Amino acid sequence: MTSRTITLANRGGATYSVDARRPLLDTLREQGVDLPYGCKYGGCITCAARLTDGQIDQRRQVALNNRQIANGYIILCVARPLTDCTLEIGVDSHGKLYRNPFADPLEPHELKADIATPKEA
Amino acid sequence: MECCGPGYASPAEAMKAPREKLLYTIAIYTGTGIQKPDYLCTIDADPESPTYSQVIHRLEMPGIGDELHHMGWNACSSCHDDASMSRRYLIVPGVRSSNLHIVDTIDPRAPQLHKVVEGAEIKARTDLSAPHTVHCLGSEIIISMLGDAKGEAPGGYLHLDKDFNIVGRWERSMGDIPFGYDFWYQPRHNVMASSEWAAPNTFMPGFDLEEVGHLKYGRRIHLWDFEKREPKQTFYLGEDGLIPLEVRFHHDPDSTHGFCGAALSANIIHWWKDGAGDWQWEKIIDVENEPHPEWPIPVPGVISVILISMDDRFLYFCNWLHGDIRQYNIEDPHNPVLTGQVWMGGLLDRAPEVNGVRVTGGPQMIQLSLDGKRLYVTTSLFSTWDNQFYPEIRTNGGCMLMVNCDTETGGMEIDPGFVVDFGKEPNGPSRCHETRYPGGDCTSDIWV
Numbered sequence: 001m002t003s004r005t006i007t008l009a010n011r012g013g014a015t016y017s018v019d020a021r022r023p024l025l026d027t028l029r030e031q032g033v034d035l036p037y038g039c040k041y042g043g044c045i046t047c048a049a050r051l052t053d054g055q056i057d058q059r060r061q062v063a064l065n066n067r068q069i070a071n072g073y074i075i076l077c078v079a080r081p082l083t084d085c086t087l088e089i090g091v092d093s094h095g096k097l098y099r100n101p102f103a104d105p106l107e108p109h110e111l112k113a114d115i116a117t118p119k120e121a
Numbered sequence: 122m123e124c125c126g127p128g129y130a131s132p133a134e135a136m137k138a139p140r141e142k143l144l145y146t147i148a149i150y151t152g153t154g155i156q157k158p159d160y161l162c163t164i165d166a167d168p169e170s171p172t173y174s175q176v177i178h179r180l181e182m183p184g185i186g187d188e189l190h191h192m193g194w195n196a197c198s199s200c201h202d203d204a205s206m207s208r209r210y211l212i213v214p215g216v217r218s219s220n221l222h223i224v225d226t227i228d229p230r231a232p233q234l235h236k237v238v239e240g241a242e243i244k245a246r247t248d249l250s251a252p253h254t255v256h257c258l259g260s261e262i263i264i265s266m267l268g269d270a271k272g273e274a275p276g277g278y279l280h281l282d283k284d285f286n287i288v289g290r291w292e293r294s295m296g297d298i299p300f301g302y303d304f305w306y307q308p309r310h311n312v313m314a315s316s317e318w319a320a321p322n323t324f325m326p327g328f329d330l331e332e333v334g335h336l337k338y339g340r341r342i343h344l345w346d347f348e349k350r351e352p353k354q355t356f357y358l359g360e361d362g363l364i365p366l367e368v369r370f371h372h373d374p375d376s377t378h379g380f381c382g383a384a385l386s387a388n389i390i391h392w393w394k395d396g397a398g399d400w401q402w403e404k405i406i407d408v409e410n411e412p413h414p415e416w417p418i419p420v421p422g423v424i425s426v427i428l429i430s431m432d433d434r435f436l437y438f439c440n441w442l443h444g445d446i447r448q449y450n451i452e453d454p455h456n457p458v459l460t461g462q463v464w465m466g467g468l469l470d471r472a473p474e475v476n477g478v479r480v481t482g483g484p485q486m487i488q489l490s491l492d493g494k495r496l497y498v499t500t501s502l503f504s505t506w507d508n509q510f511y512p513e514i515r516t517n518g519g520c521m522l523m524v525n526c527d528t529e530t531g532g533m534e535i536d537p538g539f540v541v542d543f544g545k546e547p548n549g550p551s552r553c554h555e556t557r558y559p560g561g562d563c564t565s566d567i568w569v
Contacts, residue, residue: 037185038325039217039321040218041272043271043325044325046152065329091153098512100509101329101330102330106330112332
């Protein structure tokens with residue numbers, strides 16, 4: 001098994017060794033990390049966390065728009081660590097996840113991947 | 122007719138039922154940061170009781186993250202003549218988990234979990250997810266499912282037998298329907314109406330306004346051939362019908378009149394069968410957007426729910442972002458007359474505090490007593506959408522209020538003696554959503 005070390009910045013820097021091939025939601029919960037979740041297939045955002053260091057593969061997620069991704073959000077139920085990672089977890093990491101959609105609209109390049117248009121130079 | 126099945130022989134009989142003394146209300150922790158299951162509350166609604174206006178029982182679901190939302194009975198007046206049936210089991214779906222919780226109310230004050238139909242099994246056997254509206258159908262049950270197993274639209278309809286076994290897909294075809302949401306059927310006219318929210322993968326993460334323009338949200342109402350189980354006609358509502366949600370036919374089973382609230386357009390849509398036998402539709406109410414000091418554009422009402430009194434005389438709806446509940450006399454369904462309005466919460470700051478409780482969120486789900494005199498209101502819409510529009514709900518929780526309704530000439534008034542503050546729940550602030558009563562209510566029963 002290829003292992004990665006996951007550091008939880010907002011849980012006192014606690015570290016966990018996880019299987020690189022499995023979703024972080026599963027591998028962290030199995031080690032006792034209390035995480036929110038909902039759909040468990042990458043569609044609903046409830047398990048979102050913020051990646052502050054490292055790289056992950058979350059190609060199966062369909063919940064995040066490009067602004068949320070730019071702000072570092074990842075969907076733990078489908079995210080697999082490509083490197084060692086540092087995360088902020090739980091709703092205390094959700095400060096930039098939610099925004100009033102009328103008061104703070106998205107630019108065309110900030111929409112979800114399937115409808116976003118490239119940012120003009 | 123002597124009869125011993127569930128419900129009532131007619132809407133008029135339902136109106137004579139004893140007053141509701143218990144309410145069942147959904148409360149959620151999904152999306153709140155509190156790592157506890159969502160739960161079903163029993164609320165004491167008997168003014169003679171010492172625990173009136175309090176939560177007297179909490180039934181926790183087995184796991185976290187379901188997002189309980191709407192619910193429905195195993196049986197209603199549609200099998201009033203079937204003595205083998207009783208209104209005993211409440212089907213309580215989780216939108217995010219797709220789990221169906223079957224709750225036994227044989228002890229009405231303390232419902233217990235009977236069984237769980239697992240979301241994974243539903244997905245595997247029917248390729249459906251995200252359960253929403255539950256209607257009993259004679260002795261069987263159908264549930265609108267808003268997505269396929271991957272959360273893409275249009276989903277379809279899950280068919281359960283009376284013992285909650287999965288029969289399969291109810292519909293023969295979804296035709297060209299792009300999205301599902303709510304539905305209601307009127308069997309004497311062989312018709313079902315359904316509305317459109319969005320794919321679960323679109324609405325579950327929250328609301329991006331731009332996705333409306335990209336046609337990710339609905340703008341149609343569909344009429345079905347109920348017996349053939351396939352759509353037969355679509356009303357394209359366009360800009361007048363953006364995000365059409367709750368669908369209600371008249372309770373009178375002989376009527377063809379039905380209504381739907383278009384949430385984002387903040388319009389009420391009315392349809393009926395004309396003298397030539399053709400189905401027609403029109404917009405009958407248009408709620409004006411309201412200016413807001415901090416918004417670049419005026420605030421739409423966002424009609425999150427509609428409801429019709431059991432005598433079909435009054436239409437109620439909530440403007441979740443404005444913060445008002447309205448009552449219209451619809452005795453002439455083409456020409457509704459505004460007869461009552463009350464304010465609670467909302468973004469326009471008209472009534473930030475009611476009965477000593479700071480109202481976070483706006484009026485959202487409503488349930489009316491069978492006699493039409495008491496309207497129970499809760500304030501949470503959907504966890505992610507709450508978090509966008511009313512982020513303080515995370516610490517304040519939701520609340521339930523009661524509105525006294527004048528059924529003679531019309532009029533509404535918030536009852537000063539009833540408030541349930543979900544900000545003070547034992548495990549921390551939760552959010553309350555749909556309400557039902559043990560004996561049936563104004564959105565649970567259909568007459569065949």
